[in-house]
Amino acid sequence: MSPATDTSFFALFDTAIGCCAIAWGDAGIRGVQLPEASAPQTRDRMRARFPDGQEAPPPADVQAVMAGVVAMLRGQAHDFSALVLDMRGVPEFPQRVYAVARNIAPGQTLTYGEVAARLSEPGAARAVGQALGRNPFAPVVPCHRVLAAGDQPGGFSASGGVRTKLRLLLIEGAMRGTPGLFD
Structure with a gap:
């Protein structure tokens, strides 16, 4: 993920069902977003969900998650069981x-x-x-x-x-x- 900071980052990526997004930070994946009606709306949704987030190129481990989502949304099974999710704030x-x-x-x-x-x-x-x-x-x-x-x-x-x-x-x-x- 990113260097150990409390900063979060996000990136948009294309899938078979539309433009998805992913957010990450020091403690893992902070969120994943299914498509909104358009890419700008997906970006706006990410900015609302992660007001401290900066749009940035994803590191290799986040790119691998994105590739898994792309495969999943094409109907190819993908195992996300080892994926580290940032559950801070989740009851x-x-x-x-x-x-x-x-x-x-x-x-x-x-x-x-x-x-x-x-x-x-x-x-x-x-x-x-x-x-x-x-x-x-x-x-x-x-x-x-x-x-x-x-x-x-x-x-x-x-x-x-x-x-x-x-x-x-x-x-x-x-x-x-x-x-x-x-x-």
């Missing part, structure tokens, strides 16, 4: 939710309730959904792989909403056999 419960989501393989899905059960908190499906709605690392923390009860799509906070979520699931081949899910 403990969402961190636990993100850890479960990171273990959902491409092409697979869980429901909010199944994630809650894996956390040994079976009544926490709504809290799981809220944590995923604030996921600062999409798509490397693949919140799109978590569905509502009955394998319904549920919500999605990225630009494009549920349509973007369904597009990501289609790219990964995550059809669980629910008729109408991807209509």
Whole structure:
């Protein structure tokens, strides 16, 4: 990552679904941004999310993460399990939710309730959904792989909403056999 400072940096990069962005700093990846409607809007979103961030050329390790996101959004499986995420400021419960989501393989899905059960908190499906709605690392923390009860799509906070979520699931081949899910 960058030299040990509290400064953060970000860069935009093109993918099969549009212009994404990534932010990094001394403690790892600070955030990943799915595309907004245009590259300037993605840049504006990064400036709002990381007001201390400076747009900069990414170092080699961040370039590797970007290449992984590009591959993932082309439908190629990519393993982000070793990726260091800067979780400063992320409460403990969402961190636990993100850890479960990171273990959902491409092409697979869980429901909010199944994630809650894996956390040994079976009544926490709504809290799981809220944590995923604030996921600062999409798509490397693949919140799109978590569905509502009955394998319904549920919500999605990225630009494009549920349509973007369904597009990501289609790219990964995550059809669980629910008729109408991807209509």
